[in-house]
Amino acid sequence: MGWGKMKSKSFPEFLSSFEKSLGYKNDIKWISFIxxxxxxxxxxxxxxxxxxxxxWQTVVFALIMYIATGFGITGGAHRLWTHRAYxxxxxxxxxxxxxxxxxxxxSIKQWVRDHRIHHKFSDTDADPHNANRGLFFSHIGxxxxxxxxxxxxxxxxxxMSDIDSDLYLQIFEKYFNYIKLLFCYILPTSLSIWLWVENWRCAVAWQCFIRFLSMFHSELTVNSLAHAYGYxxxxxxxxxxxxxxxxxxxxxxxxxNYHHAFPFDYKAAEHFDFFNWGTRFIQxxxxxGWAYDLKQATPEMINSIANRLGDGTPVHFPIGENLKQKI
Known part of the structure; x- marks a missing residue:
């Protein structure tokens, strides 16, 4: 496109033609993109x-927050509220x-809705983060x-009737932006400053950027890398x-692969693995007495599906063992 032609178009028209030239099926949300x-x-x-x-307290606290926020996603939004696995x-x-x-x-309501869509229409054009559109799109695009x-x-x-009928989730949804601002940014940063007199710029770096972005991208790898590489x-x-x-x-x-085969299983895995802390916490x-009615696939169900539909890859985890022996 020549500069003269580009100048003859309005800015919205230019953005529209730019999006089409990149082959996007969706319009870009420019505010979100920026x-x-x-x-x-x-x-x-x-x-x-x-x-x-x-x-050192700041680093340890950032690690604790990484683990806690991860469990809020995996044990809360995912296994509890989306799949009702327990x-x-x-x-x-x-x-x-x-x-x-x-x-x-x-918000939890948005998270649950998108993830239930993902499971029902996985990797089709109806999937919010369709892996067939590439790593960038499924990860963050x-x-x-x-x-x-x-x-x-x-x-x-x-x-979404289960979410809409939950009084506590309704209150959480109504005030979510304020609650998120408080618990994600203000409190973690302030505690580092108040309790061990960390420099405020350093506290912001570790809580608002390093910890937050690390967990943010870790979660997104489930949509991207786990839909691109593996057996x-x-x-x-x-x-x-x-x-x-x-x-x-x-x-x-x-x-x-196991989770999509048995989405109701609270473990989100058949086996025991050292890093499956989400399962450890639920247990x-x-x-x-705070969690109960933990659902899981039986060995018969797992073997039946694996024998009929699996790729024949033996499931072998040298640092773990079968989780069903632990519970």
Whole structure:
């Protein structure tokens, strides 16, 4: 396109032609695109300038927050509220809401709706983060674009009555932006400053950028890497695969071929693995009476599916053992 021709178009028309030239099926949400891009650029700059020197308490606290926010996503939004893989009493629900808010995600209702769509229409044009559109789109690009008509129509088919009828989730949804701001940014940063007198710039670097973006991208690898790389011992006919790297950084969410074969299983995996902390935490809360009715696939169900649909890959985990022997 020549400069003269480009000048003859209005700015919205130019953006529209730019989107089409890139082959997008969705319109770009330019505010989201700019905000996400600038947040990453600022995060790299700020962390490079101010992350060091750092007190050891700040690093440990960032790691604790990484684990807690990860459990808010995996144990809360994913296994509890999306798949109803177990039931939780009020203290655990409130704890999971706090952890989820600290992760800086979209609201639980939005998260659950999108993930239920993903399972029902996995890797089709109706999937919000369709892996067939490439790694960038399935990882973070889908957050920068408007949902296409098929995704919007699919969303209308999803039963959200369990979420809409939950009084505590309704309150959480109503005030979510304020709660997220408090638990994801203000409190973690302020505690580092108040409790061990960390430099405020350093505290911001470790909580608002390093910790937040690390968990943000770890979670997104489930949509991207776990739909691109790995083996498929349970169902070779679907795209989701077993991916140890994803399972490690997400504390158990990367055994994705199993999860899509048995989405109701609270473990999100057949086997026991050291880094499946999401399962360990749920088991802990079961022991103290806060979690109950844990659902899981039986060995007969697993073997039947694997024998009929699996790719023949033996499931062998040298650092673990079968989880069913542990519970």
């Amino acid at each position: 905000a996400i891009t600038l947040y990453h650029v600022l995060g790299v700059y700020w962390s490079y300038r101010y992350a060091f020197p750092v007190k 039931k939780a009493k009020l203290p655990l629900k409130l704890f999971l809401m706090m952890c989820f808010a600290s992760a800086g995600q979209n 889908w957050l920068m674009m408007k949902k296409n008509d098929k995704v919007l129509q699919a969303g209308k088919q999803i039963d 498929k011992p349970y169902n070779k006919n679907i795209i989701p695969a077993e991916n140890r790297f994803v399972a490690t950084c997400t504390f158990g969410e990367g055994w994705h 802990f809360f079961e022991k103290i």
